[in-house]
Amino acid sequence: MSNELKLKNQTVSQWVKSGDPWVWLNAGAVAICVIMVIGLLALIAVRGLGHFWPADINQGTYSLPGSTPYTLVAERVESAEVPAAQLREAGIPVEAHHDLMVRSLMKTGNRDVYGSDFRWIIDEYFTDITKPEMLFAAERHEWGNLYGYLKAVKEDGQVVAQTEDLTPTDSALATWAAFERSIERATTIYDDIHEVEKGEIGAINHKLERLRLEQRRLELNDELTPEKLADIDAQRAEQDALYQALQQRLIDLYAEINRDTFIVQVMDGSEHELQVAKIVRAYRPNAMGIAEKMGFYGSKVVEFLTAEPREANTEGGVFPAIFGTVMMVLLMTVLVTPFGVVAAVYLREYASQGFVTRTIRIAVNNLAGVPSIVYGVFGLGFFIYFLGSGIDQAFFPEALPSPTFGTGGLMWASITLALLTVPVVIVATEEGLSRIPRNVREGSLALGATKAETLWRVVLPMASPAIMTGVILAVARAAGEVAPLMLVGVVKLAPSLPLDGNYPFIHLDQKFMHLGFHIYDVGFQSPNVEAARPLVYATALLLVIVIALLNLAAVTIRNHLREKYKSLEM
Incomplete structure (x- = not known):
């Protein structure tokens, strides 16, 4: 037995020395990480993408013990088991013989009628549940979803279609068809x-603002002659005439869009007359088949993206x-790549490898670990308050006291993130x-090339895969940053895109929206938490996809460069 035990110990010792256990340990750790990542993405996808599916609308009677029964019309959002004792402590009169009860969050909509569009119920007391085909859901520009039965459609106050039926009879379907045409x-x-x-009025306002600034600039420079003033007034009068014509067109359009109304019966039996113009879309999910629901789902996803x-x-x-997000990352990449490469080339190829160079490398490595909010504070203080204010004083005095570059915007956000990620590019390029x-x-x-030609034609092309690796890491970090952007340019809602048809077309001074900040705002600053929660998951998934696509593009370029210059490395 002792010889067999020694033999087994020797076998185990040899196996450990061979390194196989560490290989298996690393493989297991990688497998666990992959499973965790896939699980996290699956959770985000299910919670986020499920929001766009047209859920059935339930109608039933809800009656808590000792309370007056009432009709409940709602979508089921989520359900969970909770201890009955916890419900009783919260003041909900549930029966004592239950240990666990199912509690569901129901979306009742009609916030303008009930004050809130979500409520919790105990499933056991929600009875006589049906899914009537004529129950409809309507998405509105304001006040969230509307649920109810369509009773009538009006044009200019005159009823053009109406029904008293709550089932899909001919009159009810004809009224619904008239409602769809009106929408x-x-x-x-x-x-x-x-x-x-x-579009049109926005372009006119832009031109009028440029004329105002031109007149102010001429006044500051004592160059405003009667001829120039007359020319500016003539251009302003032309734009004012166009504006008045568009205003009249808007008045006519608003009169047309406010012509139609409809009458809806909500779950408490009351009827309300609302404008059709407030409706984005209306649908009857209980009457939709799988193919119709899939088509609706696709249109909702497209709407979410566009x-x-x-x-x-x-x-x-x-x-x-x-x-x-994409525009900021592209601008950041254009800024950080040349600066990072030039700095790395200098440190590796030209600088004396002494104490100062080693100190600079240590500083660069330390900068990579500085919290991002510190960069945001630096960007706010240096780029906006100091540099931006100086630019306004020197080049845009006519716009003062309204700041042009002395406030947060796309350019300062891109430069701040470029500063944040430049250490990554420097380190990766130096390694290459x-x-x-x-x-x-x-x-x-030896073949007669100068040092600069060798660097430009040989060294940098061979190091380009490493440069692209640095860019990939920079993009991955910058695209998900939120803290510095809150200080240097991102906003909750931007009235227009920083790229449009008005000169100079790319407006680097404008504030912009960002997916990361959008997640923060919707998740933690929204006045309607329950309605915002699915969009947090959907936007988070979208941000991951955007970062993955940007990285995939950079990886493709890197692999192409690696194959192109592989022969030079051999």
Whole structure:
């Protein structure tokens, strides 16, 4: 037995010395990390993407013990088991013989009628549940969702379709068809109004503001002659005439869009007359098949990606935030890459490798660990208050006291994040330069190339994969940063994109929206937490996808460069 035990111990010792246990340990750790990441993404996807599915609307009787029964019409949002004792401590009169009870969050909508659009119920006391086909849900520009039965449709105060049926009879379906046509008409007019207000009138306001600033600049420089003033007045009069014409067109459009109304019966039996113009879309989920629900789901996802937010960012889309995030990251990349590469080239190729250079490298490595909010404070104090104010005094005195660059904007946010990520690019580029064999440099110099030509034509192309690695790391960190952006340019809701058709087309001084800040705002600053919660998950998933796509593009470029210059490394 002792010999067998010694043999087993020797076998185990040899196995440990071979390194196999560490290989398996590392493999297990990687597997656990991958499973955790996939699980986290799956949780975010289920919680976020499920928000866009058209859930059935339940109608039933809700009656707590000792309370008056009432009709409840709502969507079921989530359910959970809770101890009955906890419910009784909260003052909910549940029966004593229960230990656990199912508690559900129901979305009742109609916030303008009931004051809130969510309520908790105890499932056991929600009885006689049905899903009537004529129950409809309507998304509105304000006040959230509307649930109820359609009773009538009016045009100019005259009833054009009505029904008393709560079942899908011919009259009820005809009334619903008239309602859909009215919504389609109102949506078309709403798009025209948006185009006039944001597009045409926006362009006129931009031109008028430029004329005002031009006149102010001439006054400050004592160059405002009667001829120049007359020319400015003539241009202003032309724009005013166009503005008055567009104002009249808006008045006509608003008169058209406010023509139609509809009458809806809500769950307490009361009837309300509302404007069709307030409706974004209306649908009857209980009457929809799987194919119809999938089509509706696709349209909602597209709206989320392409539309502007509404209802305090709890409804609508996040396109301005997507645009702002991508544009800021691209500007940051354009700024950080050349500065980081130049600094790394100097430290590795030109600087004397002494105490000062070592100190600079230590400082760069330490900068990579500085909290991002510190960079935000620095950006606010140096870029905005000092540099931006100086730019306003020197180049935009006519706009003062309103700041142009002396306030947060896209440019300062991009520069701040470039400063935050430049240590990463420097370190990665230096590592790439250090891996290039010395004989490659010597061979280039031996063939008659200068040091600058060797650097530009040989060394940097071979180090380009390492440079792209630094860019990938910089993008991954910068795209998800929120704290510094809160100080240097990001806002809850930007009235317009920083890129439009007005000169100079790219407005680097404008504030912008960002997906990371949008998540923070919706999750922690929203007045309607329950309505905002699904959008937090959906926006978080979208931010992960945007960062992954940006990194994937950089990885593709890096792999292409690596294959291109692989022969030079051999």
